[in-house]
Amino acid sequence: MIDPRIERRESKRAAIITAAWELAGRDGLAALSLHDLASTVGLRQPSLYVYFDSKMALYDALFCDGYRQLLEYTKERDYTGEPRETLVRFLRDLVEWSGADVVRYQMLFQRSVPGFEPSPASWALATEFYEVATGVLHAAGLTEASDLDLFSALISGMSSQQAANDPGGTRWSQHAERAVDMFLSAATRRRSPRKGGKK
Amino acid sequence: MIDPRIERRESKRAAIITAAWELAGRDGLAALSLHDLASTVGLRQPSLYVYFDSKMALYDALFCDGYRQLLEYTKERDYTGEPRETLVRFLRDLVEWSGADVVRYQMLFQRSVPGFEPSPASWALATEFYEVATGVLHAAGLTEASDLDLFSALISGMSSQQAANDPGGTRWSQHAERAVDMFLSAATRRRSPRKGGKK
């Protein structure tokens, strides 16, 4: 990373990715055009192939960049500490983050680009995030598969609604605390009663 | 609707729409090709323009058809009766319905076709469904905007997870009862206590 040539190359790559996010936000993720993208960054379309092997490789770079942003966002927030309060913050932050950039949310969590499959390297980042998430849920006492499934649905629903219907706002993120309390009290109630739950 | 010519025309239109669902399921909604579609129904591509004014009009017909299916599905199930049990059924049915056809779910509830906007006539069907849904929620005592937002997020999340990660299965729909109980007991607890909630 000290070689100035590599550094310049990487910074150009980053600039292309940034421009790609903007274009995708304007025209739609699946309608992204390499010609438009190139001219946006002051290049001709074939020159993009110096930085990306194919259009799918560009999508993969976006997918990768999105998860990199998400991991950075979560890491600088430190989700350790009192479990319930941590879970509330985690949920609220995640919903807000989703609403902050609709197209980024679509790329990471919805399948809207026909034919695109993330590479194993990109999937590794996704997995890393899901490990962070399950860690926060585990700490709060959500360990059973059914609890995780249901809470993940809650996260997913609040995030997608936030992204689709109130981007940049707090219409759904503001209910993070209520949602967590509702969920945790139900989960503990289900576990403690004298007769015992199913399974 | 008695004119046999109109009837034949409508049945052909319906056949095209059915084929379009299949192709979209195979190649992706945004990658739907009119050439492929035409040859699937034994026509040449230009002949499709006898039935649809443009490709966007075809997408609109799919959107419309999807909500027509959904409304038919809900109407033949009669969501009147005991409110809590009705809400459970409504949620479970909806999540299962979403998982039964991924691409239909994407068309109706996600924005994955760049440039496509439903026509007012199609939006009217969507609105009709949302009125059914809010009716079921109202009957169960969910009337405040925040309750509706949060429960709609739950519906959305369970449906999208079902469609994305267990299409045709019951991994999320099976938790409908738990989800409703959790939600309703939280909502009533929040409303009844001596000190009173916010707002």
Added chain:
DNA sequence: GTCTATACATCGATAGAC
């Protein structure tokens, strides 16, 4: 209503000069 033919645009990708 269906066809052939075609216009017209766009796009992803490659070859090769500089």
Added chain:
DNA sequence: GTCTATCGATGTATAGAC
């Protein structure tokens, strides 16, 4: 590393014969 030039495929839409 960037360019020009271009290929080849695909795609929507239209014109006009039958």
